[in-house]
Amino acid sequence: MIIRPCGVSIHENRLLTMRYHYAGQDRFNLPGGGVEDDERVVEALQREYREELGVDIIPGDLLFCCETLIHGRHVLHLAFDVKELIGTPRCNDSETSALEVVWFPLENLGRETLYPAIGPELQSVYLHGLSRTVYLGRVEQPWYE
Numbered sequence: 001m002i003i004r005p006c007g008v009s010i011h012e013n014r015l016l017t018m019r020y021h022y023a024g025q026d027r028f029n030l031p032g033g034g035v036e037d038d039e040r041v042v043e044a045l046q047r048e049y050r051e052e053l054g055v056d057i058i059p060g061d062l063l064f065c066c067e068t069l070i071h072g073r074h075v076l077h078l079a080f081d082v083k084e085l086i087g088t089p090r091c092n093d094s095e096t097s098a099l100e101v102v103w104f105p106l107e108n109l110g111r112e113t114l115y116p117a118i119g120p121e122l123q124s125v126y127l128h129g130l131s132r133t134v135y136l137g138r139v140e141q142p143w144y145e
Contacts, residue, residue, distance in 0.1 A: 002075045005045040006032030006116070008063055009082040010126055013106045016082075016089060017114070018052070018098035022144035028104055029115040030079060031089075041078055052096040055087035063125070064118055066136040070143045077116040117141045 007030060009016035017028035033048040035041055042059050049057045060081035068075045091098045104112070106127050109119030117139045124130040 002073065003035045003041065003078065004032055004075050005035065005041045005048075005078045005080060006030035007045055007049060007057060007059065007082040008079050008122065009057070009085050010106070011085075011103065013126070014103035015106055015109070015122065016085070017102050017104045018091065018096065019100050019102045020098050025113065025144040027113045027115055027142075027144065028102060029098070032077075042080070045080060049089075052092055052098070053089035053101065054092055055085055055089050057082045057086065058084040062134065063132065064121060064136055065134055066116055066118060066139045068116055068139060068141040070141055075116075077118075079116070079118060113142050113144075115141065 016031060018031055020027045020029060031049055031053055032045055035044040045059055046057055049055055060083040062078060063081050064079040066077050068077065089101045091101055106123055109123055118136065121132065121136060125132045
């Protein structure tokens with residue numbers, strides 16, 4: 001199992017994502033990545049933001065935990081609130097294959113592919129003020145190769 005911490009950075013009802021293009025389809029990832037040996041999950045999240053986006057973050061609470069299982073690849077996603085984003089995020093081409101940073105409107109999350117696929121849960125919490133269930137179990141993830 002791969003453990004993938006990712007961050008939920010929201011500013012003016014827009015979610016920070018990284019746009020990738022696979023098999024003719026756009027996919028918008030929550031910034032994050034794998035945990036290295038002897039690294040804490042939150043440290044991995046901070047490192048990934050620094051390496052891929054050139055910014056520092058102050059992570060907050062764990063918002064959601066979900067699992068994806070695609071072609072035998074089992075990933076545990078840990079989505080943390082980002083309390084503070086320090087700097088202006090820009091894709092570092094030497095660290096990521098993402099095409100660009102996109103501040104995605106929360107109200108449009110259902111129309112595009114988010115990785116992990118927790119758009120409806122983010123909308124419920126941030127747009128509608130509903131309470132959340134932290135553990136979402138397995139989420140169905142559209143996948144393009």
